[in-house]
Amino acid sequence: MDTPDTAHKVATVDRYVEAFEKKSLDLIREIYAETAIVEDPVGTDAYRGLEAVCEFYRRGFESGARLELLGRPRCAGSSVAFPFQVIVGEMKIEVIDVFEFDGSGKVVSMKAYWGAENLV
Numbered sequence: 001m002d003t004p005d006t007a008h009k010v011a012t013v014d015r016y017v018e019a020f021e022k023k024s025l026d027l028i029r030e031i032y033a034e035t036a037i038v039e040d041p042v043g044t045d046a047y048r049g050l051e052a053v054c055e056f057y058r059r060g061f062e063s064g065a066r067l068e069l070l071g072r073p074r075c076a077g078s079s080v081a082f083p084f085q086v087i088v089g090e091m092k093i094e095v096i097d098v099f100e101f102d103g104s105g106k107v108v109s110m111k112a113y114w115g116a117e118n119l120v
Contacts, residue, residue, distance in 0.1 A: 004105045009080035013073045023061040025054050033106035040112035094118040
């Protein structure tokens with residue numbers, strides 16, 4: 001697989017949302033490459049490597065965070081961008097994530113775009 005097709009990229013977004021529903025680090029491990037980098041939000045220190053990425057998500061799962069898609073994913077090249085909101089208790093944050101895939105279909109980079117102005 002040189003560049004994942006649209007169906008694969010959209011299915012990965014669906015599995016990502018499912019990972020939060022199930023609080024599943026196993027799904028996170030299926031989605032991300034060993035060398036993955038997560039920057040959430042963009043401009044903060046990145047989590048580098050699968051174990052650091054899993055620790056980031058473990059904390060998110062423990063907070064009770066859940067995700068709700070706010071529109072359809074947009075695919076281009078080896079990337080997919082998707083709008084969603086993170087819901088933690090009464091707090092909601094509107095976010096756009098961008099996944100970059102490697103040739104085997106694993107996410108090698110996730111960048112989350114949000115700031116204080118996106119708290120609703």
